Amino acid sequence: MAEIHLKGLAHSYSSNPKSSADYAIHEMEHVWHQGGAYALLGPSGCGKSTLLNIISGLIKPSHGSVLFDGVEVNEVTTQDRNIAQVFQFPVIYDSMTVYDNLAFPLRNMKIDKDKIDSKVKEVANTLDLTDILQRKASNLSADAKQKISMGRGLVRDDVSAILFDEPLTVIDPNLKWKLRRQLKQIHERYNITMVYVTHDQLEASTFADKIALMYQGKIVQFGTPRELFENPNHTFVGYFIGSPGMNFLSVEKHQSEGSVQFSFDGITLPLEANQRALLSNSSSKNLKVGIRPEFIQLSAIEHPDSLPCQVIHTEDLGTYKIVTVLMGQQELKIRLGEEQQSPLKTAYATFPSQWMKIYIDEYLVATESGDTRDE
Amino acid sequence: MNKVQNNKAWWLVLPVFLLVAFSAVIPLMTVVNYSVQDIFDQNNAYFVGLEWYQEVLSDPRLQDSLARQFMYSGTVLLIEVPLGICVALMMPTRGWTASLSLIVLALPLLIPWNVVGTIWQIFARSDIGLLGYVINNLGIDYNYTSNSVDAWATVLLMDVWHWTSLIALLCYSGLRAIPDAYYQAARIDRASSWAIFRFIQLPKLQGVLIIGVLLRFMDSFMIYTEPFVLTGGGPGNSTTFLSQTLTKMAIGQFDIGPAAAFSIIYFLIVLLVSWLFFTTITHLDKDKVKEQSHD
Numbered sequence: 001m002a003e004i005h006l007k008g009l010a011h012s013y014s015s016n017p018k019s020s021a022d023y024a025i026h027e028m029e030h031v032w033h034q035g036g037a038y039a040l041l042g043p044s045g046c047g048k049s050t051l052l053n054i055i056s057g058l059i060k061p062s063h064g065s066v067l068f069d070g071v072e073v074n075e076v077t078t079q080d081r082n083i084a085q086v087f088q089f090p091v092i093y094d095s096m097t098v099y100d101n102l103a104f105p106l107r108n109m110k111i112d113k114d115k116i117d118s119k120v121k122e123v124a125n126t127l128d129l130t131d132i133l134q135r136k137a138s139n140l141s142a143d144a145k146q147k148i149s150m151g152r153g154l155v156r157d158d159v160s161a162i163l164f165d166e167p168l169t170v171i172d173p174n175l176k177w178k179l180r181r182q183l184k185q186i187h188e189r190y191n192i193t194m195v196y197v198t199h200d201q202l203e204a205s206t207f208a209d210k211i212a213l214m215y216q217g218k219i220v221q222f223g224t225p226r227e228l229f230e231n232p233n234h235t236f237v238g239y240f241i242g243s244p245g246m247n248f249l250s251v252e253k254h255q256s257e258g259s260v261q262f263s264f265d266g267i268t269l270p271l272e273a274n275q276r277a278l279l280s281n282s283s284s285k286n287l288k289v290g291i292r293p294e295f296i297q298l299s300a301i302e303h304p305d306s307l308p309c310q311v312i313h314t315e316d317l318g319t320y321k322i323v324t325v326l327m328g329q330q331e332l333k334i335r336l337g338e339e340q341q342s343p344l345k346t347a348y349a350t351f352p353s354q355w356m357k358i359y360i361d362e363y364l365v366a367t368e369s370g371d372t373r374d375e
Numbered sequence: 376m377n378k379v380q381n382n383k384a385w386w387l388v389l390p391v392f393l394l395v396a397f398s399a400v401i402p403l404m405t406v407v408n409y410s411v412q413d414i415f416d417q418n419n420a421y422f423v424g425l426e427w428y429q430e431v432l433s434d435p436r437l438q439d440s441l442a443r444q445f446m447y448s449g450t451v452l453l454i455e456v457p458l459g460i461c462v463a464l465m466m467p468t469r470g471w472t473a474s475l476s477l478i479v480l481a482l483p484l485l486i487p488w489n490v491v492g493t494i495w496q497i498f499a500r501s502d503i504g505l506l507g508y509v510i511n512n513l514g515i516d517y518n519y520t521s522n523s524v525d526a527w528a529t530v531l532l533m534d535v536w537h538w539t540s541l542i543a544l545l546c547y548s549g550l551r552a553i554p555d556a557y558y559q560a561a562r563i564d565r566a567s568s569w570a571i572f573r574f575i576q577l578p579k580l581q582g583v584l585i586i587g588v589l590l591r592f593m594d595s596f597m598i599y600t601e602p603f604v605l606t607g608g609g610p611g612n613s614t615t616f617l618s619q620t621l622t623k624m625a626i627g628q629f630d631i632g633p634a635a636a637f638s639i640i641y642f643l644i645v646l647l648v649s650w651l652f653f654t655t656i657t658h659l660d661k662d663k664v665k666e667q668s669h670d
Binding site for chain 2: 053056058077078079083084085087088089091093094095096104105108109149152153
């Protein structure tokens with residue numbers, strides 16, 4: 001059982017890093033608490049696997065340190081870290097039976113036979129592997145093999161954390177949710193810290209209590225799936241989370257009727273006074289307003305504060321529709337419920353001000369005390 | 376179900392059939408033909424049935440060389456396979472040393488058989504050869520031309536020098552094909568180096584080792600040139616292996632009938648032993664398939 005603290009951690013694969021581009025992981029400060037179910041989410045190549053391998057000790061970080069329960073483990077080998085890791089492709093010992101595979105880590109620790117037997121059977125039971133315990137592991141299906149890989153982590157009593165590196169990549173879609181649910185159950189039962197690397201936001205949000213979103217070697221946001229959805233604190237989070245991602249409008253300052261207003265392509269956004277104040281106080285030219293496709297209301301009739309737009313096309317995805325509209329020169333995505341009719345040509349969009357988020361230099365600027373940047 | 380049979384497809388197999396017929400079946404049948412006849416001249420050939428086979432099988436010369444041959448091939452495999460695996464495990468995996476070791480290992484494989492024989496014939500001579508000279512100066516009486524144990528050791532050493540590279544290179548490629556995740560998982564499971572070898576590397580090498588063992592068995596079982604150049608089969612008959620006995624019979628004495636029968640027996644032994652090797656090594660896989668079909 002352990003709390004994993006990444007302290008001033010950074011990593012570069014080059015021996016002599018010069019620019020920030022040489023770093024796979026930028027300096028970060030992060031804590032995975034004991035017993036949490038975490039997801040490490042991000043696009044390919046953002047450094048999430050590197051980070052995972054640093055925690056398990058397969059890679060030695062070039063800067064900073066990894067602490068387990070406050071003890072630095074940089075120099076501790078993988079073998080002695082009490083970490084289990086499940087890889088993208090199932091790793092099983094081909095020549096052994098399922099039973100021997102599960103017993104393997106315990107046998108390496110020279111634990112006595114009876115204890116091994118009871119532990120293996122318990123884990124096999126949790127993972128629904130009991131029926132195939134005596135089978136050769138090499139001829140099983142990918143999901144059974146992946147369960148064996150997980151099982152080898154679970155049999156050990158001393159495991160303080162299980163790290164998953166995109167473990168469901170090779171699993172059939174209809175089995176994915178089943179395995180994910182099993183993982184969840186295991187987490188509740190064993191109270192082990194679990195870190196789950198994925199590039200799939202659905203996988204991340206169904207598995208994890210808290211998601212760390214990684215982008216270009218940094219954890220840009222760490223929060224619950226809801227926080228990431230409602231208050232993305234970086235434009236990348238807004239773009240990456242949600243389907244489709246957040247709409248971003250680059251705005252410019254101008255004077256109109258004695259007050260400062262913000263507009264794009266000559267269209268003035270109906271922002272609240274405090275939102276306008278935030279934007280006016282910034283000296284940056286990189287000003288953006290973001291709004292989720294879910295929160296834009298679309299109507300065929302003009303309302304007060306609504307803005308006219310042209311419907312380009314509508315995609316009906318069964319349970320919801322995605323409408324693409326053109327406002328000024330800007331394309332916006334709007335998500336409508338199944339029952340809502342999409343206007344055919346000219347439409348009017350309303351932007352509720354509480355869902356309009358202000359981004360200066362790509363980072364969210366909080367408007368109220370409730371919105372905080374999770375750093 | 377209505378299955379349409381198109382027998383024209385057989386014509387497409389014909390070229391392969393002809394090729395195999397001319398390259399393998401017809402020459403083999405010629406040998407079979409010789410082996411069941413006693414031929415005096417072009418017009419006097421008598422069918423003798425299995426007589427030649429009986430004669431050859433009860434010939435002590437053949438029995439001796441067959442025993443020697445099995446001992447030789449067995450020893451070759453027992454030395455070269457473990458040694459080749461060890462070499463492959465110790466080879467560097469990246470950088471210029473990796474390329475260098477690959478080149479160095481490949482060198483013996485590029486040398487023609489009779490040249491290998493000549494190299495060792497001189498290298499191991501006790502008067503002018505470096506190896507023979509050094510061994511004798513260490514106080515060991517070594518002379519492969521007069522002592523049959525020395526001759527054996529030299530022929531074996533020569534084969535090990537010539538062919539261990541093959542096993543090593545095959546294993547090296549097999550080892551490189553193992554994904555890193557296996558080693559990482561083993562580290563996480565706290566496997567010892569021996570366990571990593573036993574449960575990851577060795578099972579993953581099974582495929583290349585089957586090829587390696589079969590190639591080395593067949594090659595060593597048919598060895599001719601090197602001992603012929605090195606010792607001429609001597610001293611006495613101590614390094615006379617099957618193929619040399621056969622050549623003496625067929626060309627030296629022109630006993631075509633017995634030699635043909637011998638060839639057939641020789642061929643069948645190679646075939647049988649190779650088949651035995653193959654089925655034993657792949658035995659486990661077959662079991663697995665059966666097991667699966669039960670479910």
